[in-house]
Amino acid sequence: MFRRTFQPDRCAPQGEPVPTEPFQNPADDSADPVFDQEQSHLAETYAKLQQIGRALVRKMERAQREAAADKKAMAEELAPNFATYADAMETYADFAAMNRVIDGYNLAQDADAAELAKVELLLKQPYFAKVALQFKPGQEPKELYIGTAGISDENYRRLVVDWRSPVAETYYNQDNGRTSYVADGRTITADLKLRRQFDIEEDRLNAYFDTTVAIQDSLLLASLSKQRTAQMKAITATIQKEQNTVVRHEDVPVLLVSGIAGSGKTSVLLQRIAYLFYQQRGSLDASEVFLVSPNPVFSHYIASVLPDLGEHNPESLTWNEFARRLLPPNRGSGDVDVSLAALARIDRAVESFEFDANDFKDVRVGEKRLIAADQISKLAEKLGRIPAGPHRITLMREELHARLESRLKQMAGTDEALDELEALEADEQLRIFGEFIAPTDEQEERALALRYLTDRYADAFAAVENDAWLRIDRIGMRLLETDGLAPLEWLYLKMALTGLGNPDAKYVMVDEVQDYTAAQLAVLARYFRRAHFLLLGDPNQAIVPDTATFDEVREVFQAARGAVEECRLMTSYRSTPEITALFASLLPSEEQLQVSSIQRADEPPTVRAFGDDAYADALHAAVAGARAAEGLAAVIVPWKYEAKRLQALLGDDAPPLLDERGELPESGIVLITLKLAKGLEFDHVIVPDASPRVFPADDDLARRRLYTTLSRATRGIAVLARGALTPLLEGAAS
Numbered sequence: 001m002f003r004r005t006f007q008p009d010r011c012a013p014q015g016e017p018v019p020t021e022p023f024q025n026p027a028d029d030s031a032d033p034v035f036d037q038e039q040s041h042l043a044e045t046y047a048k049l050q051q052i053g054r055a056l057v058r059k060m061e062r063a064q065r066e067a068a069a070d071k072k073a074m075a076e077e078l079a080p081n082f083a084t085y086a087d088a089m090e091t092y093a094d095f096a097a098m099n100r101v102i103d104g105y106n107l108a109q110d111a112d113a114a115e116l117a118k119v120e121l122l123l124k125q126p127y128f129a130k131v132a133l134q135f136k137p138g139q140e141p142k143e144l145y146i147g148t149a150g151i152s153d154e155n156y157r158r159l160v161v162d163w164r165s166p167v168a169e170t171y172y173n174q175d176n177g178r179t180s181y182v183a184d185g186r187t188i189t190a191d192l193k194l195r196r197q198f199d200i201e202e203d204r205l206n207a208y209f210d211t212t213v214a215i216q217d218s219l220l221l222a223s224l225s226k227q228r229t230a231q232m233k234a235i236t237a238t239i240q241k242e243q244n245t246v247v248r249h250e251d252v253p254v255l256l257v258s259g260i261a262g263s264g265k266t267s268v269l270l271q272r273i274a275y276l277f278y279q280q281r282g283s284l285d286a287s288e289v290f291l292v293s294p295n296p297v298f299s300h301y302i303a304s305v306l307p308d309l310g311e312h313n314p315e316s317l318t319w320n321e322f323a324r325r326l327l328p329p330n331r332g333s334g335d336v337d338v339s340l341a342a343l344a345r346i347d348r349a350v351e352s353f354e355f356d357a358n359d360f361k362d363v364r365v366g367e368k369r370l371i372a373a374d375q376i377s378k379l380a381e382k383l384g385r386i387p388a389g390p391h392r393i394t395l396m397r398e399e400l401h402a403r404l405e406s407r408l409k410q411m412a413g414t415d416e417a418l419d420e421l422e423a424l425e426a427d428e429q430l431r432i433f434g435e436f437i438a439p440t441d442e443q444e445e446r447a448l449a450l451r452y453l454t455d456r457y458a459d460a461f462a463a464v465e466n467d468a469w470l471r472i473d474r475i476g477m478r479l480l481e482t483d484g485l486a487p488l489e490w491l492y493l494k495m496a497l498t499g500l501g502n503p504d505a506k507y508v509m510v511d512e513v514q515d516y517t518a519a520q521l522a523v524l525a526r527y528f529r530r531a532h533f534l535l536l537g538d539p540n541q542a543i544v545p546d547t548a549t550f551d552e553v554r555e556v557f558q559a560a561r562g563a564v565e566e567c568r569l570m571t572s573y574r575s576t577p578e579i580t581a582l583f584a585s586l587l588p589s590e591e592q593l594q595v596s597s598i599q600r601a602d603e604p605p606t607v608r609a610f611g612d613d614a615y616a617d618a619l620h621a622a623v624a625g626a627r628a629a630e631g632l633a634a635v636i637v638p639w640k641y642e643a644k645r646l647q648a649l650l651g652d653d654a655p656p657l658l659d660e661r662g663e664l665p666e667s668g669i670v671l672i673t674l675k676l677a678k679g680l681e682f683d684h685v686i687v688p689d690a691s692p693r694v695f696p697a698d699d700d701l702a703r704r705r706l707y708t709t710l711s712r713a714t715r716g717i718a719v720l721a722r723g724a725l726t727p728l729l730e731g732a733a734s
């Protein structure tokens with residue numbers, strides 16, 4: 001066992017790019033009563049956790065046995081009798097009573113299973129910090145151990161306090177002495193007598209750190225000195241003060257976070273989701289939270305963070321996935337830019353609009369017409385007193401649904417349907433009915449025919465529900481007097497006309513918000529019309545042309561939700577001070593001053609231009625060096641065709657190209673386009689060609705692409721250029 005007690009004497013003040021000393025391990029084995037005390041407290045807590053876990057397992061096994069026995073007894077007692085109406089009612093009541101008993105068992109089992117999951121989580125690391133709070137002068141300070149989840153023993157004594165509980169804020173505030181937190185709307189003040197951090201694995205205490213200076217965070221330094229992994233990690237134990245402001249931010253309609261590369265935006269976003277789940281436990285469901293992320297590789301990269309925190313993952317979707325679900329097939333994914341003015345024009349046009357007879361189309365499946373367009377038009381006329389818009393469309397949709405059902409009922413009695421039913425293959429019967437069918441009378445046969453037709457014409461029901469009977473293009477072209485709608489105009493018009501959207505979403509988190517156009521954001525704001533938004537991004541990482549500036553982001557969300565609150569994150573936790581200085585050199589000078597890095601220093605970046613002859617050798621050497629180094633390396637190219645060029649040049653030496661469906665390996669080297677590398681990080685990065693051809697000096701988009709590329713590196717970076725080096729990196733050449 002080794003012990004570490006580390007008190008760094010230097011901290012990085014805000015706004016000054018000063019690296020902090022690397023984490024040190026003095027391997028001090030001399031007797032330390034505090035260490036021994038904490039180790040025995042840990043052993044005690046660990047044993048209690050095991051005891052709670054074992055008791056829960058026993059309780060769940062017992063409940064399962066009792067449930068099975070009860071169910072058996074009730075089923076035996078149950079004598080289904082449908083002879084008369086009264087008998088049938090009594091039978092139903094018996095069934096309902098049995099179901100209630102089973103539901104009761106299930107509910108208790110679910111609660112115990114959730115508690116057991118907490119215990120299992122805590123057994124990996126029971127807690128990571130302790131605070132001693134004195135609430136009144138002269139009073140004994142109260143010691144609280146803070147962990148990933150909260151748990152009490154059988155006497156309701158708190159063993160571990162959840163990191164999201166109000167009192168745990170005193171740990172994240174990083175204020176020694178007078179501090180406060182808010183619980184149930186009340187501000188509670190206390191004296192923070194001790195703030196102790198722990199490095200713990202299961203029941204083993206590796207080290208503890210007492211932090212006395214507000215900004216120093218030994219655990220953070222220790223955590224940052226560990227190697228990057230193929231999956232993102234939770235930062236629960238080391239959330240920094242500025243990050244905590246976002247994580248615990250009051251629930252506002254829109255929170256916009258702008259942060260430099262590596263400042264923890266994505267980490268903070270995931271911690272905030274976990275925080276919201278805790279705060280609204282029992283009322284917020286994972287299906288009500290959406291995470292809009294840049295690409296599928298990124299979704300995979302972050303997928304394990306929330307489960308590691310004991311929470312469910314919300315639905316994660318890319319813009320393309322979102323748009324493709326809503327747009328008609330072959331319509332693209334709405335990445336063609338449309339101005340906000342064009343969307344405003346749609347809103348205005350819809351205000352005073354009436355259908356005309358040709359605005360509708362048949363509801364068909366294949367050749368079969370189930371509802372004719374002129375019937376729909378007549379229905380629209382019949383409801384003409386209601387303004388043409390979401391309310392009228394909802395009534396029409398309900399009516400069309402009813403008409404479709406009665407049409408199928410009528411078809412179910414025809415010889416044609418009954419013949420089709422009889423001719424059904426065995427596997428089709430199993431798929432539709434879950435069993436082989438052998439109707440014994442006409443009534444049963446008709447009922448089966450109706451189920452068969454409902455299955456066969458399922459697309460018609462979907463068309464009714466999706467309002468596919470509306471000719472959105474035609475309506476839009478007439479209203480806007482154009483000869484075609486862009487995909488986003490189509491979608492926006494459909495939302496305005498029909499009320500299409502998800503009113504149940506409570507939170508929508510958009511990472512890399514700088515990569516969306518203003519119109520895309522307006523669509524998201526309207527689609528998730530009741531949701532609160534958390535938007536995170538970095539204006540300097542806008543690498544796609546025509547995307548929204550932060551001013552436009554504000555404009556869109558102010559219009560949609562009234563107000564936008566903002567936070568900034570200016571410290572890089574990802575990159576060494578040298579790499580941070582390299583990418584920060586591409587920022588406007590007033591911003592450069594505010595950027596700092598917390599990481600320890602490592603190998604200095606290499607930035608070199610090579611003549612044509614030497615270039616290929618230099619590239620081979622850089623790839624070989626990165627391949628041999630520890631961790632994961634990436635050769636990042638701006639576009640796919642640059643990847644092809646590189647593969648041709650490197651031949652067998654070329655690293656494998658990661659595609660949209662790929663996953664990051666644990667180690668080795670990959671070739672990746674910037675579009676996919678966004679949001680990810682690598683121990684070593686190679687920029688294969690930083691020449692003016694790839695990164696022209698007078699091009700702001702190129703500057704941001706270079707900034708984004710360089711800032712993917714955590715420890716080492718090699719920048720090569722074929723011919724000359726881009727003037728953007730002037731002064732950086734090594």
Ligand SMILES: Nc1ncnc2c1ncn2[C@@H]1O[C@H](COP(=O)(O)OP(=O)(O)OP(=O)(O)O)[C@@H](O)[C@H]1O
Nearest residue numbers: 235238239240261262263264265266267573574679
């Ligand atoms: N408080 C923290 N404690 C430990 N590690 C942290 C902390 N904050 C951030 N990190 C680490 O810093 C790295 C960068 O974090 P993250 O990817 O969340 O930043 P980002 O702002 O989203 O970056 P970018 O915008 O460049 O993609 C990650 O490895 C993350 O684990």
